[in-house]
Amino acid sequence: MAYRPLADEIRPSALDDVVGQGHILGKDGLLRRIIEGGDVPNLIFYGPSGTGKTTVANIIAQRTRRPLHRLNATTAAISDIKEIMGQVGTLLAPEGVLLYLDEIQYFNKKQQQSLLEFMEDGRITLIASTTENPFFAVFGAVLSRATVFEFKQITPQEALPAVERGFSIMEQRLGAQAQCEPGVKEYIAQACGGDIRKAMNAVELLLSAAKRQQGKLLVTLSDAETVAQKSAMRYDREGDAHFDIASALMKSLRGSDPDAALHYLARLLEAGDMLTAIRRLLCSASEDVGMAYPMAVPIVKACVDNALQLGLPEARLPLAQAAVLLATAPKSNSVYLGIAAAQADIRRGRTGDIPRHLQNVHADSSGMERDQGYLYPHDFPGHWVQQQYLPDELAGTQYYHFGPNKTEQAARRYWEEIKKSKGPDQTKP
Missing domain, CATH: 1.20.272.10 (Zinc Finger, Delta Prime; domain 3)
Structure with a gap:
């Protein structure tokens, strides 16, 4: 008999056996009702790997009795789609086909658009899966013709029954009972990071390599930690x-x-x-x-x-x-709010001419000599003097507001005291 990976052998054939996803496949779940109704629309399954997307597509294919074709967008081309569509209307696919397109985000715009004609007339029912947010990874024309369902990461509690079932299958394969140290199954359920495929791979490797003693498979926690190391890390620098x-x-x-x-x-x-x-x-x-x-x-x-x-x-x-x-540390977003408000004015075109007394002095030696009128703050008590710095159009605009924390309130009080101490004539040192 040909080798069959445990992850494939354990794959459910009924919705009730799918691990997790109760929010869409539970008793009143919308996706369950759609599947059981028999009239399946174009669908996009979004979620982490190993959460049941391919399994549900297989169950849909069984229920609709339409031939299921699988393509992976990382290797497929438009010619592959055309080859599949060539079967529509023939004895091979008299009522159309069900196309499961894995990792659709790797199809470029032209490749995704090649699906539209067939999706619209019903010759193809597309079930696309992606680990990336489809509202960024899938083009709008395809999205508008499909319904998106999110598959959520599977919890350790949900994964544990699948791990136990995997142990049972492997025991039957190997003709021996597993003798596990405490916490082995729970560790695998935790360390798989919600990916049932990873969990099954760990179970298969763990039991296949287990030492036999008195007809039993000895499974240690140390071995479980080795085969499942870093599996709980879901990380992709582009994802x-x-x-x-x-x-x-x-x-x-x-x-x-x-x-x-x-x-x-x-x-x-x-x-x-x-x-x-x-x-x-x-x-x-x-x-x-x-x-x-x-x-x-x-x-x-x-x-x-x-x-x-x-x-x-x-x-x-x-x-x-x-x-x-x-x-x-104490928190203040006053700087963030201030620069954001200033940039918003700039983008709206609220700029205006820079006041003459703030302009570079090079203008005074270019044949257009005139009094600049700039007041040098360090020549005045408190190193401050009242003068306008913003353009006339923005005079009086306040971007920065002192935060309620100790540091900024101390600065506010300092400047209030400096400015209040100035007499009516602020133009004289």
């Missing part, structure tokens, strides 16, 4: 997971949660993506801490410099120090 983890790190820093910040920093570092972590830490120092603790900027920069000189794994220490500092 959604990359941006999700980076976003979660930034938001944890902003939300003043040092534990979450260290968690997401660790996930980036375990994936070897130190540069993404560095960019987020440097940005947060100015965007989220800002004027509430301006020293965060040089401190974080020093931590980053140390990390770059040390390299991984030692770099984790200064980067963790920076993350904890930012997460526990």
